[in-house]
Amino acid sequence: QSVLTQPPSASGTPGQRVSISCSGSSSNIGSRTVNWYQHLPGTAPKLLIYNSNQRPSGVPDRFSGSKSGTSASLAISGLQSEDEADYYCAAWDDSLHGYVFGTGTKVAVL
Amino acid sequence: QMQLVESGGGVVQPGRSLRLSCAASGFTFSTFAMHWVRQAPGQGLEWVANIWQDGSNQYYADSVKGRFTISRDNFNNTLYLQMNSLRAEDTAVYYCARDPPRSGYAFEIWGQGTMVTVSS
Numbered sequence: 507q508s509v510l511t512q513p514p515s516a517s518g519t520p521g522q523r524v525s526i527s528c529s530g531s532s533s534n535i536g537s538r539t540v541n542w543y544q545h546l547p548g549t550a551p552k553l554l555i556y557n558s559n560q561r562p563s564g565v566p567d568r569f570s571g572s573k574s575g576t577s578a579s580l581a582i583s584g585l586q587s588e589d590e591a592d593y594y595c596a597a598w599d600d601s602l603h604g605y606v607f608g609t610g611t612k613v614a615v616l
Numbered sequence: 617q618m619q620l621v622e623s624g625g626g627v628v629q630p631g632r633s634l635r636l637s638c639a640a641s642g643f644t645f646s647t648f649a650m651h652w653v654r655q656a657p658g659q660g661l662e663w664v665a666n667i668w669q670d671g672s673n674q675y676y677a678d679s680v681k682g683r684f685t686i687s688r689d690n691f692n693n694t695l696y697l698q699m700n701s702l703r704a705e706d707t708a709v710y711y712c713a714r715d716p717p718r719s720g721y722a723f724e725i726w727g728q729g730t731m732v733t734v735s736s
Contacts, residue, residue, distance in 0.1 A: 508660070538720065538721075539720035541720065541721065541722045541723070543661070543723070545655075545661065549728075550711060550726035550727060550728055550729060551653075551661065551711070551713075551723070551726055552726075553722055553723060553724045556719060556720060556722035556724070557719075557720050557722070562722075562724055592660070594660065594661050596661075596663075596721070597721070598720075598721050602678070603675050604663060604675055604676070604677055604678075605651065605663040605666065605721055606663065607653075607660060607661040607662065607663060608660075609660055610660035610661070
């Protein structure tokens with residue numbers, strides 16, 4: 507059972523905006539930066555957002571991240587079919603002395 | 617180009633041991649902390665362990681503490697995961713990942729994964 511909670515699913519039609527929440531606590535999101543990963547079955551996970559709101563080179567600006575208090579969120583604007591994947595938030599947890607992933611959100615493009 | 621390649625996965629009986637390797641190339645391995653992450657069938661991503669650049673510190677998930685050992689060989693650019701007393705719940709795809717300094721644990725390069733199946 508992860509200490510970072512995400513909705514199990516989210517969906518939208520092409521071009522829409524989808525937002526995914528990630529709820530944590532003072533020992534993880536509240537005191538650390540948040541990273542977001544995209545994971546397609548059978549492939550290696552891909553870093554989408556680091557330091558809560560920074561995009562690595564090559565990640566489209568349709569992806570954006572934010573953090574407030576003990577929660578974070580990932581937004582995908584201009585949803586595209588290739589965005590269908592699992593998305594995970596993650597952060598270091600100072601109480602557990604370990605890295606924690608969120609429960610994961612499956613995004614469907616209708 | 618920069619890449620990580622895992623190996624050593626396979627089918628093993630409960631209670632036995634297995635050692636995974638992660639070969640790094642295309643970058644200065646010794647300047648990066650490294651992690652192991654796994655995904656059990658039908659489940660989400662689970663962090664397993666990490667090791668500092670010089671190997672001086674390691675941290676483990678509670679689920680593997682005391683059974684798994686992470687180590688590295690900076691001369692041969694290889695990361696290891698020694699897995700002892702394996703259980704059925706350790707069945708998963710195991711990934712190694714690179715963690716740049718001061719990145720806030722942003723895993724920006726991952727291997728393709730190696731499958732470990734624990735079954736009698």
